[in-house]
Amino acid sequence: LRTGVGVEAIEGGGRVERVRLTDGSVVEADVVVVGIGVIPNTEWLEGSGLEIDDGVVCDATCLAAPGVTAAGDVARWPNRRFDEVMRVEHWDNAIEQGGHAARRLLVDDEDAEPFTPVPWFWSDQYDRKIQMAGRIRPDDEMRIVTGSLDERRFAALYGRAGRLVGVLGFNRPRHVMQYKSMIEQGASFADAVATEI
Structure with missing residues (x-):
């Protein structure tokens, strides 16, 4: 790599x-x-009245228009957990967001909940399991909390504005999933770094 x-x-x-x-x-x-990479297939929606901008633009609840939701690679929505508009290209998100979008169609506006997942992906490359959870930016604070780059077995945490926002793991699946849970709980970066897993 x-x-x-x-x-x-x-x-x-x-x-x-x-x-x-x-x-x-x-x-x-x-x-x-x-x-x-991929480009969302939205050409067939031209003239539909839906807003298209790097995908189908949705509100925080996955609603694109009254009675219309979008999910998966094509949906672009504001994820309030990260204060960021995102479009996630991974099948795990498509499954989770698809369920949320279906539930959204069944509730009134006042009962609709925002879709705030912690995106994650993985790739198995021979004897290496690479996993990432959260939203990492180049200017985030980064700290390796277990293992090392030299041994190619580590977990690195990413923080922004005092919050834990991401984890990257090489051959540390248990660590990645536990830190992903901490991101979901809104843990501070300092608390995550101090936590021994």
Whole structure:
């Protein structure tokens, strides 16, 4: 895993052999996986009257218009837990938000609850389990609370304005899930750092 560096060229004679990076280094490779992201499929909604801006714009309860909700990769809503408008591209969010959106259709406006999940994802890469929960920004305070980068087994916490807002774990699944729970409970960054798991 390399951060802060991009791909300059993929080289080889008829098949990939190496990848030249923007820092001048070269990585030998047999396979390259290109992750280019996704664009929400909203073209079919043009003219529907729904507001489209990097997805279907919803209120905090997932309501896009009277009697219309959106969920999953296409829904963009203000998550009050993080004071941030977001669109989450992960199947776990689609399931959770789908249930919330369905319940929203069954209640009156005054009984509607905001959708405030702690987004999370994981990826198993050979013997590495990479997990992230919360919303991490480049300027957040970061502290490794267990393990180390050298051993490639660690949990790092992220704080903003005194609150715990994220956790990143390499081969620390139990830690990630417990810190995710602390994010859900609104724990302070200082309390999370001081907590031994």
